[in-house]
Amino acid sequence: MIQQSLRGATRQGTPDTPVRRRLAALSPLTAAGLRRAALALGATLTAWLLAACGGGGGGSGEEPFRLDFDAGPVELQTVQGQAAPAVTLNVNSRGETRDPIYVGAEASGPGVLTPLEVDVRGNSAVVKVQADPWLTPGTYTGTLTLLACRDTRCLAHHPGSPHVVRFSTTIHPRLSLPVTPLALSAPQGGAAVTTRVALPAGLPGGLTVGTDADWLQARQDGAELVLSAAPAGLAQGLHTATVQLRQRQPVSQEASLTVQLTVTTGLLTPAQVHLDLDARATPESLRGTLPVTVAPGVVATRWQASVDVSWLRLVRASGTLAEPLVWEVDAAQLAQLPYGTRTDALLRLQLDGVDDGQVRLSVGQLTPTLDSVDLLALTPGQPGTVLAWARGLDGLDTPQALRAAVVVDEGRVSPLAVSRLGPQLLAVSLPALPAGSHSLRLHNPLNLASPTRTLQVLAPVDRSAQGLDWAGTLRNLQWDAVGQALFMHRSDTGELLRVDLSGAQARVSRRALPALREFSLSRDHDTLLAATRDGRWLLLDPATLATRDDLPLANSPAAAPSDLPLPVTGDGLAWVRTDEGWAGLVVMDSLTQAPNVWLSPWEWSFYQGPWAAVSPDGRRLLMTQSAGLSPPPPLLRREASGGRSGVAASLARLPAQADGDYFYAASANREGSRWLLDHARLVDFDLQPRGRLTLPEGWVGLASALSGDGRRAYVYSMAAAAIGTYAEPAPIPPRVQVFDTGAEPDASGQLPWLGFVPVPEAVACRVTQGPTPCQPYRAHLLLTDDQRTLLLAGDRRLLVLPVPAGPLRAQAARGPRATAPLAGHRLR
Structure with missing residues (x-):
């Protein structure tokens, strides 16, 4: 068997034999230095060998190894705000080498979107380069450096690497x-x-x-x-x-x-006058004039006007024909209008006391509006970047204008930088902030009041181990870091449970919701969003579980509850699965509580599906269409950057995957660049493999979680011999196996196993059959946002386990041993 290690590849028995290598892409988790220079991240962490080129190494028949790069230069152009197709640069390998080949690319200077995408295709690779459409119109130049390295940190290069290509980007008005x-x-x-x-x-x-x-x-x-x-x-x-x-x-x-x-x-005034107040509006925009003139032959000397609304004040309400009507909008009243709405005022005009005409003034509220932010983006005392979803950004066309528009803590904190990631998505770089609540809003030159959003900077919480015993089927666990509470759906009794972990001892409250099917926290953690099987959309108080509002859904949700939370993306869209069999999706706007769109099962392949997971920052969604069709339809992904319109077009179908086009369980790092699927395979957002998690022999993974930085994976596992048929066997304590997902995979693509966190007792029963309902293989695992606590739940108990700060256990023995119960109480 031919093997390859990221630190070198050998052929078993003949370690010096040169072989033809497939190319691989550099990893963002191991190439930290290059990543700071916008290192491109490509298709795979492991470089599989295409073939062994027989015989002993170094013979005269070998073709000398070389890499061919496209010479360039690359010329890009696009219109400001308009995405342009990618230009590709090709990298091809020829000949033989005994070293692995890792391909990457970095860009210097503005003008292109980074990180650059690298698509590895066996013995070749394609570097995709796109113009950055959010730059100010002008021409930008720089260089693209193509890398072909012998290791993922690019400490050693193949001949011809690095290869520099010049680029020029023109952004047109x-x-x-x-x-x-x-x-x-x-x-x-x-x-x-x-x-x-x-x-x-x-x-x-x-x-x-x-x-x-x-x-x-x-x-x-x-x-x-x-x-x-x-x-x-x-x-x-x-x-x-x-x-x-x-x-x-x-x-x-x-x-x-x-x-x-x-x-x-008669009166020569337009029947309708339109005024849009957007980011380009100034205080002078709130005041306007309307000339009052008459057609030839009309005899009149004076005019008088009246208006039917309070928000429009007539500065000059009467005068001679030589004097225009002067009006002014009351900014305080206009600020109460939601973004994107219009309101009309009817101006009635009289000539010498006789009604002669009317003018309708229509005003649109389009000033910059902040809809939502990544609530938990920052850690106390550390600078970071916050994603912010906003509308009304047209006119804020430069980084300086964007930075001036973002108001943090009412001006007491200045953003370090603000960049635009999409039509309605901003990246706000902030200095280190203390723990507590912080405010963000968008300023407008009209000084109109605009919505303020809250950013929670939470100090880490260290908890002691404890447990709660019960008997019931749990689905859909949700952790609220703001309220320090865990929410669970107990589907066998139709209850929504809230476990308060803010104190030394857990406190449990519950509410009967027999029709509950899916729920999730809103992006600001202010509301629990719940869909019921009888077609209701409930808004619940996360502290008391009381109903704040009860609204109809366009379609009834699926009858079967889901193990995954109701997916809610950062732009506020909630993706509610409807019906059974050939199902659809109702996309609810959780900001307005109105249906956004219904996705038909006939347009999509939603058979016995779909289900989805969202990255913690809210930007990225990964969706299984169906696991019940053969061949399965492609997985879907979405970047929540283009706003809440055109939702169907924003769902992209991914290419077919060798490991299957579906998943049942998924967790992501905070930014959604790494996804752990079904407790075993690590992929990026393009579904390119980044390594596999193989448990120690004799162990079975039941639930998993990926750390916020993507460098650790936690897998709750049971020993294969720990499950009985009609009676529970002698206890074999479960373990949380820990993997280094920030390291290099080995020659077979396996990620390093670091050890395990001992679990005192199983969270589920350990019998597959018997008189009592039992689900030994159903378990849930959550990692709190501060990365300090593991939350484990099954049909018998909830466990709260601190993440060890020191070395993990790594002994091989897994035989029966006595365990001490955790501190806690029985939940009845």
Whole structure:
């Protein structure tokens, strides 16, 4: 058998024989130095050998080993805010070598998205390079360094490595026009009305301009769009047309503008006026004027106006025809409007005391709004990055503008940096903060009040071991680090349990919910979200379990409870499985408590599924469509960065996997770059293998958890001989096996086993058959957010176990031995 180690590869019996090597990708967990320089992370931690090239090593028939790299340069371009297809660089190996080959890439200078993606394909690799679309328009240059190393830390290189390729990225201005209609007015049969609209800075000349109405003409004049509306031949009333702009070179993009022309024989004011208040608005935007003029032949000297709402104040409510109407929006009242809503005011005008017309003023609330944050992103006394989901970011086009918009602790803390990870996702880098609650919000130049979100910086909690005894079937464990409580669904009795671990002794409260099917904490831990089999969406108080609200679901949830928590992504979307057999998904918006979309089982392959897991930071979701079809449909993944619209399009199908296109259990590190599936295989978010967990002989894994940094995996295991048929055998205590998931796998892809944490007693019964219901192979394991405590639960008890700070036990013996019960009490 041919084996390869990450520290060197040999052929058994002939260690010096050169062999043809597959390429492998460098690991982010072992190449820390290069990672700081934006090291690319690719497809696999283990490099499997393609073939052994027979005979003794070093013969004259061997082809000299070499690596071929694409020479470049790489030229990238895209429109600001628009994702562009990746450009690929190829790495190919030729000949033979006795050393492993690890491929990586790093970028210097802004202009490309990092980390770079490396896709390893046997004897070749592809480095994918994408322009960073969130940069300010301009040209950026830098270098890409392609690496072919003999070890994962890149301490030794193959010939030709490192290979430097230059890149150039051009970010073009986005062709954008106002999204609200442009309002014009003209007398019936009168002369054309001309106006100008500013175009974004930096756009080239030669735009293609057209309209869909004969009465509207449009052309480009340098940095402006000139519009001419001719009322001749038009009837009285409101007329609507669209202007289309297209850019062909150097990039293709288009935009449109709606124009509304009011044709009248009396008062010459537009029937509708639109005002959108967004990140570009200033205090002056809250004040506007409306000229009051009349058509030829109309005899009038004065006008008077009134309005039907309190939020619009008329600064000048009457005057002569030479004086415009002046209005002002009350910012305090407007701030009460939810983001994305519009409100209208009706202005009535009289000429010399006679009603002559009305104008509808429509105001849209689009100022920057913070929807949610990664609540538990930071540790006391350590700087870190917080993910923040927000809307209304258009206009905040530079890092400086973004940084100025983020307000932390009402300005007492300044962000170190703010970058945009997607249309509605920010990464906020913060200095070290003390333990406690901290506030985040987005500032707007209008000084309108905006939603404030809470960031909890929690000090670690050291707990002593304790246990609770019971008898019942548990599903769906949830840990609330803010309230220091564990939530569990006891499905056999239809109860929701809350175990308070904030004190020295656990305290248990419960509520009967016989129809409960799935539940989860909201992203801010303020609410328990629960779906019931009779089609209800319950909002529960996490402290008292009382119902705050009871709403209908679009479809009834699946009848069978799930062992995985109800998945809720960082943007507030909850993914509720519906029906049985060919099932669907109701995606609930937990911020508005309204259905977002229903995903049909006929569009997706949701047979006896789906189920999903979410990374602790809320950004990444991994979903099994079905485990009951052959062949199984592909796994799905989602990056919660594009907002709460277009949900179906944001679900990406992953390529078929050798280890299967489904999982039953999953846990992830905090950022979702590492996933432990079914207690045995470690993969990245692309499902590329990063190693396997093999338990010591004679042990079976029942539940697992991955640490927040991805460097440790904990697997609750039972000895194979610990389970009886009709009677429990002599006790063999379970163990929590611990693996080093931040290290290099061995030649066969196995990750290092570090030892075990002894477990005093099994959390489940140990009989597979008998008169009493018993589920010996069902167990749950959670690791608290501070990485200090393991929470184990089964159908007999809950155990609270401290994570050892010192060396783990590693003795091989697993025979029966006496155990002392944990401190605790029996739950009845």
